[in-house]
Amino acid sequence: MNSLATLSVRNLQTSLLQKKGPLNLVRGIDFEVMPGETLALVGESGSGKSLTALSIMRLLARNAQWQCQGEVLFKDNQGLEHNLLTLPEKSMRTLRGHRIAMIFQEPMTCLNPVITVGQQISESVKLHLGLDQSSAKASALRALEQVEIPAAQQRFQEYPHQLSGGMRQRVMIAMAMICKPQLLIADEPTTALDVTIQAQILNLMARLQKDTGMSMLFITHNLGVVAHHAQRVAVMYAGQIVEQGSVADVFSHTQHPYTKGLLACLPGRARQLSKQTGQRVALLDIPGQAPSMAITPKGCSFAPRCDACFEKCLQSLPEWRGLPAHTSLCHLEARS
Amino acid sequence: MNFNHLGRSLAGRFGGMLAVLSLVSVLVFILTRLAAGDPIALLLGDQASLQDIELTRQRYGLDQPLLAQFLYWATEILKGNLGQSIFLQMPVTQVLFDRVEPTLSLAVLAVSMAMLIGVPCGIAAAVWRGKLIDQCVSTLAMLGASMPSFWMGLVLIQLFAVGAGWFPVSGYGDPGAPWNIRLHHLLLPAFVLGTLNSALIIRFTRASMLDILNEDYIRTARSKGLSEISVVLNHGLRNALVPILTVFGLTLALMIGGAVVTETVFNLPGLGNLVVRAVLRRDYPVIQGALLAIAGVYVIINFLIDVLYLVADPRVRHG
Amino acid sequence: MADWQDSFRVLFARRVVLLAAVLLIGMLLMAILCTWVLPYEPMAMKVSQRLKAPNLTHWAGTDELGRDITSRIFYGARYSLAIGACTAFFAAIFGTLMGLLAGFFKSLDAVLMRLVDAMMAFPDILLGIALVSILGASPVNVILALTLVYTPRVARVVRASTLVIRELPYIEAAHAVGLSTPRLLFKHILPNLMSPILVQLSFIFAYALLAEAGLSFLGVGVGAEIPTWGTMVASSTQYADRALWTLLFPGLAIVLTALSLQVLGDGARDLLDPRLKGNT
Numbered sequence: 001m002n003s004l005a006t007l008s009v010r011n012l013q014t015s016l017l018q019k020k021g022p023l024n025l026v027r028g029i030d031f032e033v034m035p036g037e038t039l040a041l042v043g044e045s046g047s048g049k050s051l052t053a054l055s056i057m058r059l060l061a062r063n064a065q066w067q068c069q070g071e072v073l074f075k076d077n078q079g080l081e082h083n084l085l086t087l088p089e090k091s092m093r094t095l096r097g098h099r100i101a102m103i104f105q106e107p108m109t110c111l112n113p114v115i116t117v118g119q120q121i122s123e124s125v126k127l128h129l130g131l132d133q134s135s136a137k138a139s140a141l142r143a144l145e146q147v148e149i150p151a152a153q154q155r156f157q158e159y160p161h162q163l164s165g166g167m168r169q170r171v172m173i174a175m176a177m178i179c180k181p182q183l184l185i186a187d188e189p190t191t192a193l194d195v196t197i198q199a200q201i202l203n204l205m206a207r208l209q210k211d212t213g214m215s216m217l218f219i220t221h222n223l224g225v226v227a228h229h230a231q232r233v234a235v236m237y238a239g240q241i242v243e244q245g246s247v248a249d250v251f252s253h254t255q256h257p258y259t260k261g262l263l264a265c266l267p268g269r270a271r272q273l274s275k276q277t278g279q280r281v282a283l284l285d286i287p288g289q290a291p292s293m294a295i296t297p298k299g300c301s302f303a304p305r306c307d308a309c310f311e312k313c314l315q316s317l318p319e320w321r322g323l324p325a326h327t328s329l330c331h332l333e334a335r336s
Numbered sequence: 337m338n339f340n341h342l343g344r345s346l347a348g349r350f351g352g353m354l355a356v357l358s359l360v361s362v363l364v365f366i367l368t369r370l371a372a373g374d375p376i377a378l379l380l381g382d383q384a385s386l387q388d389i390e391l392t393r394q395r396y397g398l399d400q401p402l403l404a405q406f407l408y409w410a411t412e413i414l415k416g417n418l419g420q421s422i423f424l425q426m427p428v429t430q431v432l433f434d435r436v437e438p439t440l441s442l443a444v445l446a447v448s449m450a451m452l453i454g455v456p457c458g459i460a461a462a463v464w465r466g467k468l469i470d471q472c473v474s475t476l477a478m479l480g481a482s483m484p485s486f487w488m489g490l491v492l493i494q495l496f497a498v499g500a501g502w503f504p505v506s507g508y509g510d511p512g513a514p515w516n517i518r519l520h521h522l523l524l525p526a527f528v529l530g531t532l533n534s535a536l537i538i539r540f541t542r543a544s545m546l547d548i549l550n551e552d553y554i555r556t557a558r559s560k561g562l563s564e565i566s567v568v569l570n571h572g573l574r575n576a577l578v579p580i581l582t583v584f585g586l587t588l589a590l591m592i593g594g595a596v597v598t599e600t601v602f603n604l605p606g607l608g609n610l611v612v613r614a615v616l617r618r619d620y621p622v623i624q625g626a627l628l629a630i631a632g633v634y635v636i637i638n639f640l641i642d643v644l645y646l647v648a649d650p651r652v653r654h655g
Numbered sequence: 656m657a658d659w660q661d662s663f664r665v666l667f668a669r670r671v672v673l674l675a676a677v678l679l680i681g682m683l684l685m686a687i688l689c690t691w692v693l694p695y696e697p698m699a700m701k702v703s704q705r706l707k708a709p710n711l712t713h714w715a716g717t718d719e720l721g722r723d724i725t726s727r728i729f730y731g732a733r734y735s736l737a738i739g740a741c742t743a744f745f746a747a748i749f750g751t752l753m754g755l756l757a758g759f760f761k762s763l764d765a766v767l768m769r770l771v772d773a774m775m776a777f778p779d780i781l782l783g784i785a786l787v788s789i790l791g792a793s794p795v796n797v798i799l800a801l802t803l804v805y806t807p808r809v810a811r812v813v814r815a816s817t818l819v820i821r822e823l824p825y826i827e828a829a830h831a832v833g834l835s836t837p838r839l840l841f842k843h844i845l846p847n848l849m850s851p852i853l854v855q856l857s858f859i860f861a862y863a864l865l866a867e868a869g870l871s872f873l874g875v876g877v878g879a880e881i882p883t884w885g886t887m888v889a890s891s892t893q894y895a896d897r898a899l900w901t902l903l904f905p906g907l908a909i910v911l912t913a914l915s916l917q918v919l920g921d922g923a924r925d926l927l928d929p930r931l932k933g934n935t
Contacts, residue, residue, distance in 0.1 A: 097561035104552065109552040114577075123562065371785075481913075482910050597780060597872070
């Protein structure tokens with residue numbers, strides 16, 4: 001494992017502790033995010049990708065009991081490495097909003113309805129950089145301009161419900177970026193937005209990343225977004241990462257049947273494959289449903305829905321196969 | 337502001353309030369009739385001879401339908417004529433006016449104490465939900481709702497007024513006493529009234545805070561690295577202001593009822609004490625006037641709470 | 656049947672609720688059996704023994720007429736509990752009727768609910784005082800008055816639940832099949848209301864207990880000769896400075912009983928809450 005990585009997640013397991021026993025929702029995942037790169041974490045709803053992000057940030061819902069195991073190593077720009085899972089809460093708070101920032105899916109519910117937009121943005125700089133009221137305001141105005149919100153002075157004093165969905169998400173981005181974090185975790189930032197706005201926001205985020213050189217962990221269920229905006233991708237299914245590699249590799253030399261299924265679901269992709277192979281590729285869906293997380297199966301979690309499934313798949317856990325740069329969790333022999 | 341929507345809702349609520357007030361007056365009319373026989377005679381006072389009463393009745397056509405009597409009575413009430421107190425030889429309006437101040441002071445002081453106790457306890461119970469402090473707070477709230485206020489008052493009087501001598505045993509101070517003497521007399525009764533009625537505030541605050549603390553924007557606030565205190569108070573509590581103000585109003589309304597017993601125990605010359613004495617002495621004009629006044633204030637406070645909710649509705653604010 | 660057993664188990668899973676139930680049953684038993692079990696006659700006056708502090712012979716001391724307080728408390732329980740229970744019972748019946756009609760018939764709803772609002776515009780004690788002063792001080796009149804005071808409260812809760820239940824699919828189905836309205840109301844909707852009604856019963860019992868005590872204290876209650884806990888506190892006011900126990904113990908009886916009733920009601924409400932949303 002590369003020690004230059006900004007974020008190194010090793011065997012992360014997150015379980016919800018219930019009276020009838022623990023519910024294993026993230027079942028041992030490993031990935032890295034290098035400085036300046038975007039890793040896309042892709043999966044259906046329920047695959048555990050949002051929980052992964054919340055476990056890294058230690059923001060799991062407080063009205064339930066959780067257990068996180070494994071290592072989450074964050075390397076700050078002084079070269080110091082912290083294990084986020086064992087860090088005392090006080091130290092974690094100095095990192096949150098400052099070195100590691102997060103933006104969420106629903107900008108309407110994620111912004112405090114009774115505090116002005118400007119105040120919510122200025123809060124972070126006041127806290128982490130110790131700026132006073134006027135410097136914080138100036139900083140916030142600059143941040144609003146950076147995320148391409150017009151009439152920043154006006155918007156500063158407005159409340160979240162006075163802004164459109166796209167603008168609210170820009171405000172969230174401004175809030176997250178204002179202290180120039182090293183790592184930005186974006187949990188489905190465009191899913192709740194109109195399609196036309198989605199592209200704008202994604203391009204904005206790409207530009208900001210280029211300007212600041214930060215790393216991004218981009219969580220989405222939309223493979224189309226992945227292709228354009230990420231360098232590497234990790235595919236999650238039923239709490240595990242089933243394939244990981246560079247976007248080019250995973251898209252063109254797909255290894256895992258689930259990833260293949262996901263790609264085949266993309267209309268544009270089907271067309272592309274048809275052109276490539278010369279055969280008509282039908283627009284497919286993956287039959288069946290994601291498994292209940294209450295049971296930990298003996299074999300591969302995807303086996304019941306997999307059309308390449310054979311006996312071994314149901315009986316024993318698959319192992320990592322493939323090259324170091326492009327791996328998958330499957331019993332099938334990896335093709336290069 | 338979306339005045340159209342607001343206007344319509346307000347008009348509806350106001351209409352409702354008027355309807356309830358009308359019903360309240362009907363109830364008081366019926367109650368007084370059952371108890372005293374003739375509400376009109378009460379208005380005219382015991383100085384009026386039977387002849388005068390008969391003449392008035394004929395003049396206003398009151399010897400016939402009950403409805404006519406009620407309407408005459410109601411118009412007089414609206415004009416401000418509540419009759420003459422049998423025992424105090426004063427207009428009822430004057431009697432009520434004299435007694436408002438102690439009750440109002442008691443109510444305000446008690447509500448303040450209730451809020452000072454209730455809101456922090458409710459917040460604490462929500463933040464540390466399920467833990468010991470939550471259970472203690474909930475138990476204390478229930479204990480408060482199970483304790484007869486007069487009993488608690490009497491016990492506290494024994495312990496702290498008669499026993500330790502820290503507080504006056506009863507009364508409101510001499511006529512014309514300065515405000516700090518008055519305050520001294522009000523502390524114990526306000527404490528009794530306040531603590532026992534803080535149960536509602538605790539429950540409301542706790543429930544609101546629990547809802548709020550589960551919201552997404554709280555998670556966002558934490559993701560910025562803010563301290564838990566800042567998150568709970570700055571981000572959380574600010575969203576609970578409307579429910580808290582609502583329960584403030586509701587508690588104030590409860591105080592009016594609570595004052596009846598407390599004023600009797602501590603011998604405060606307020607409206608509550610007045611009502612009890614009037615009932616025991618069968619001073620019907622006073623009973624009638626006090627019932628109307630108290631129920632009227634109750635209805636108006638509840639209406640104001642409704643208005644508050646309407647105004648704070650986000651659809652209305654910048655709709 | 657299994658449903659009820661399940662409910663009981665969940666209800667009493669919490670020790671506090673169990674404790675409350677035990678306390679209430681204990682009080683009830685003592686109220687019934689006190690004259691046989693306890694050595695002293697609750698009404699027996701013994702002037703030589705007046706105002707004795709709690710000791711081994713008189714665990715709660717004696718009152719101003721030399722009567723044993725412990726016995727009087729359990730004897731008075733008969734009256735206090737009876738008044739509270741009757742009030743709760745009748746308020747439940749009339750309140751349910753009112754709430755059921757208001758929830759089911761839209762035309763009646765507006766009228767009935769305004770009436771409820773008007774009745775609830777009077778603070779409980781005040782309305783109780785007014786009514787008892789009209790009717791006269793006696794246990795029956797207190798029950799009557801308090802029933803009138805608390806009926807609106809039950810009506811509101813029942814109405815809210817009725818509104819929810821009315822929309823349930825099988826109620827609509829029964830209606831579509833052509834079931835007559837009375838049958839619909841009483842055989843189908845009413846059983847679903849039993850849970851919130853029972854919860855309210857517990858709370859109204861507690862409120863009625865406290866209200867009767869307050870009324871008796873003010874002198875507009877059951878009348879001084881009847882030994883309820885309220886009258887006991889009322890008569891102790893003169894002697895409280897030298898004999899605090901005459902004040903303390905009857906009050907404690909009220910507090911403990913009211914508290915237990917509320918704990919029980921709360922436990923029942925927690926039990927029922929997830930099953931039927933919409934009742935407070």
